[in-house]
Amino acid sequence: MGIGDIADGLARQVENLGASVSEALFEPVIRLGVTGLSRAGKTVFITSLVANLMNRGRMPQLHAAATGAIRAAYLRPQPDPTVPRFDFESHLSALTGPEPYWPESTRAVSELRLSFRVQHGGMLGTLRGPQTVHLDIVDYPGEWLLDLGLMDKSYEAWSAEVLGRIEGRPGAADYLALASATDAAAQLDEPVAKRLAEVFAAHLVQSRESGWWDCTPGRFLLPGELAGSPVLTFAPLRRPAEASRSSLWREMERRFESYKSRVIRPFFRDHFARIDRQVVLVDALGAIHSGPRAVEDMRRAMAEILSAFRPGRAGWLSGLLGGRRVERILFAATKADHLHHTQHPRLTAIMEAMLREARDRADFAGARTAAMSIAALRATVEEEVAHGGEILPCVRGTLTDGKRAAFYPGELPEDPAVILSRARAGAERWLDADFAAMTFAPAKLTLKPGEGPPHIRLDKAAEFLIGDRL
Numbered sequence: 001m002g003i004g005d006i007a008d009g010l011a012r013q014v015e016n017l018g019a020s021v022s023e024a025l026f027e028p029v030i031r032l033g034v035t036g037l038s039r040a041g042k043t044v045f046i047t048s049l050v051a052n053l054m055n056r057g058r059m060p061q062l063h064a065a066a067t068g069a070i071r072a073a074y075l076r077p078q079p080d081p082t083v084p085r086f087d088f089e090s091h092l093s094a095l096t097g098p099e100p101y102w103p104e105s106t107r108a109v110s111e112l113r114l115s116f117r118v119q120h121g122g123m124l125g126t127l128r129g130p131q132t133v134h135l136d137i138v139d140y141p142g143e144w145l146l147d148l149g150l151m152d153k154s155y156e157a158w159s160a161e162v163l164g165r166i167e168g169r170p171g172a173a174d175y176l177a178l179a180s181a182t183d184a185a186a187q188l189d190e191p192v193a194k195r196l197a198e199v200f201a202a203h204l205v206q207s208r209e210s211g212w213w214d215c216t217p218g219r220f221l222l223p224g225e226l227a228g229s230p231v232l233t234f235a236p237l238r239r240p241a242e243a244s245r246s247s248l249w250r251e252m253e254r255r256f257e258s259y260k261s262r263v264i265r266p267f268f269r270d271h272f273a274r275i276d277r278q279v280v281l282v283d284a285l286g287a288i289h290s291g292p293r294a295v296e297d298m299r300r301a302m303a304e305i306l307s308a309f310r311p312g313r314a315g316w317l318s319g320l321l322g323g324r325r326v327e328r329i330l331f332a333a334t335k336a337d338h339l340h341h342t343q344h345p346r347l348t349a350i351m352e353a354m355l356r357e358a359r360d361r362a363d364f365a366g367a368r369t370a371a372m373s374i375a376a377l378r379a380t381v382e383e384e385v386a387h388g389g390e391i392l393p394c395v396r397g398t399l400t401d402g403k404r405a406a407f408y409p410g411e412l413p414e415d416p417a418v419i420l421s422r423a424r425a426g427a428e429r430w431l432d433a434d435f436a437a438m439t440f441a442p443a444k445l446t447l448k449p450g451e452g453p454p455h456i457r458l459d460k461a462a463e464f465l466i467g468d469r470l
Contacts (some may be wrong), residue, residue, distance in 0.1 A: 029134040030469050031274055037213055037301065038283030041334040042106050045141055045281060045376040047091040049462065050075075050114055052452030053135075058285035059452070061459040064118065064470035065389040071130065072117040079113065083271075083334035086139050088097065095377060097454060100442035107222050109140045109271055117227045118470055133469060143208075147264045148272070148306040150216060151337060155256040159236035162216075170210045171203030175235070184249040185240035193233055193248060200235035211290030213301040219263060230462075231258050277465050279330045285338055285352045285409070288419065289437035292430065296423035299354045330464055331355050336456050337375035338438065339409065340382050340393035344456075348410040351470045353416035370464050375456035379440040380407075397440040410435045 004091040036042050052058055054073045064070045078085060087110075091103040114137065150158060163179070166172040178199050182192065201220040208215050219226055222333045226232050234255040243249040280302070287298040333351040336344055352371045380397035384407050394406045411434070412421060422430060445453060 002461050027132045027134060028469060029136055031136045031138060031276050032465060033138045033140070033272070033275035033278045034281070035140055035142045035145050035278070035374045036334070037146075037283070037298075038284045039105070039286060040142065040281035041376060042139060042142075042281055043091055043103050044095065044410045045093060045279070045334070046086060046112070046137055047088060047103070047330075048376040048453050048455055048458060050088055050112065050137070051092055052455065052458055052461065053114060053116075055447075055450050055452045057448065057451035059459040059462065061457075062463045062470075063467050064116075065459070066123070069118050069120050070116050070470060071119050074115055076113045076115045076134070078111045080111065084108060084110045086110040086137065088112055095442050096445050096447065097321065098444070100444060102442060105141055105142050108224055109138070109267075111139070112137045114126075116470060117207040120373065135466060138275060140267075140271060141218065141222055143215070143221045144267060145218070145272070146214070146216050146219045146301060146304065148268060151260055151264060151268075154252040155234075156239050158216075158256065159238070162236040163238065165214075166203065166207075169203065170206035171199075172207070172443070175199045175203045179235070179237055182237065182248070183240075184237040184252075185243050185247050188248050188251045193235075193251065197233045201232075211294040212286070213294070213298040214304065217259060218335055219259075226263070229253055231262055233260070246266065246322055253298075266373055275326060277328050278326050279332055279461065280464060281332050281334050282351055282355075283335060284347060284354065285335055285437055286413075286436075288350070288435045289409075291421040292425070292427040293418075295354065295419060296426070299420075302355055326367055328370075328465060330461055331369065331371040332461060333371075333373045335375060336373040337378045337380045337397075338395060338440070339373075339412075340395060343391055343412050346414060346416075349414075350412065350416045350419050353420055368464075372457055372460060374458060376440060376458055377457055378454040379443050398443060400439050400441050402441075405438070407438050408437075409437065 034042050034046055053062075053065075053070075054075075056062065056070065056073075059065040094103045096099050099457060116132055116133045116135065116136045117130050120128070126323070129424065153161070163176070166175065175196075178196060182196065204215045204220050208221060215221060217232075219232060223232055234252045235248060237252060239243075240247070240249055282298070282302065284298075287294045333347050336347065339347060348371055351373070355371070380395035383394055383396050383406060384391050385394045385408070386392075387408075392408045394405045394408045399405055419430075443454075447453070
């Protein structure tokens with residue numbers, strides 16, 4: 001670490017100290033992180049949450065909304081002008097316009113500040129008067145969050161781990177054949193390094209599109225401005241018996257370490273480490289549909305993600321000094337509107353079991369955790385359909401091709417072990433059932449004054465995440 005790094009770190013500490021003192025004493029700030037892996041619904045979650053916090057007619061389980069303590073909620077400029085603003089207005093227009101459609105997925109870090117004017121009842125509330133509370137929502141790709149698990153790994157350990165688990169995944173055969181034919185002890189040849197990185201990245205993209213979750217490095221999937229740079233031009237290789245300083249192996253190792261120091265560490269320092277409330281969105285239904293191996297892969301990926309959190313209650317002095325800890329973590333299974341409400345408890349139970357190890361670790365460290373099934377934007381209605389002498393609990397909605405359809409995805413097991421035991425065993429498919437998935441388009445909405453978009457348990461999620469601070 002050079003003098004410049006030390007000076008930069010001290011400047012950040014002083015800046016954070018001033019901001020923390022101001023926040024703690026005058027206008028409290030809640031920093032809510034929203035993450036999840038691809039297709040979990042982060043953009044829709046943030047858009048619907050903000051819209052429903054501004055128009056609270058559908059938020060009865062948010063205590064401050066139900067009691068009228070929230071007098072007003074309005075968007076304010078975010079405190080950090082160097083971070084892109086979450087494009088709330090465009091996303092809301094996409095979801096609620098005459099021809100609604102799903103907005104684009106998260107591809108970079110963004111922020112949005114929603115400020116509340118809160119007036120509590122009773123003598124103490126009257127004496128204190130109205131209070132301003134800021135909610136800073138930080139949106140970031142779950143793919144990048146997976147990278148935090150690389151910080152404690154060497155290039156050799158990461159390579160061995162990746163090469164040992166990717167066999168059988170889409171595109172993996174091509175990369176494994178290329179890596180096997182490559183002499184890692186040979187002199188660095190840049191075209192060889194570039195070809196390895198390209199084939200490995202293609203495998204990661206194919207795997208993600210096929211429902212696999214644990215695909216690192218995450219920036220290979222969402223490279224942004226780093227596309228084509230040396231810091232993204234590396235790939236896993238078997239360690240040779242001997243490797244000179246100018247060998248391909250040593251250069252790959254150097255680039256892996258640069259990726260950790262130049263890409264992962266700044267993200268952790270500038271964004272992730274400052275979060276004090278977190279929601280982890282999980283497309284559990286998508287994983288179940290993809291099969292047992294996808295469920296186990298998702299379980300491992302989420303456990304790795306959550307191992308990077310620093311959960312626990314931050315003391316008052318620690319909070320002033322900027323030593324935030326994640327105080328509350330919500331594990332939310334999204335797309336609950338794809339199931340009849342009678343199956344929601346089963347979906348929640350499966351997700352709780354899937355994340356049991358990580359959740360227990362967070363609980364033990366002092367953080368409050370919860371799990372629930374939600375739909376940030378309800379796209380279906382429920383109905384019962386007669387089929388083969390049975391009455392099936394279905395959902396009906398508009399498909400992405402514009403057709404209306406009733407859908408019965410199959411019955412989730414009452415015991416989550418039926419799912420997880422097959423997943424842990426590495427089974428190819430479920431024993432006696434298949435679970436289907438369908439993609440619905442957003443429903444056309446007619447909102448009354450004071451109402452946000454329809455949802456399932458978004459108010460309950462908000463109460464858990466921020467209700468105690470309003």
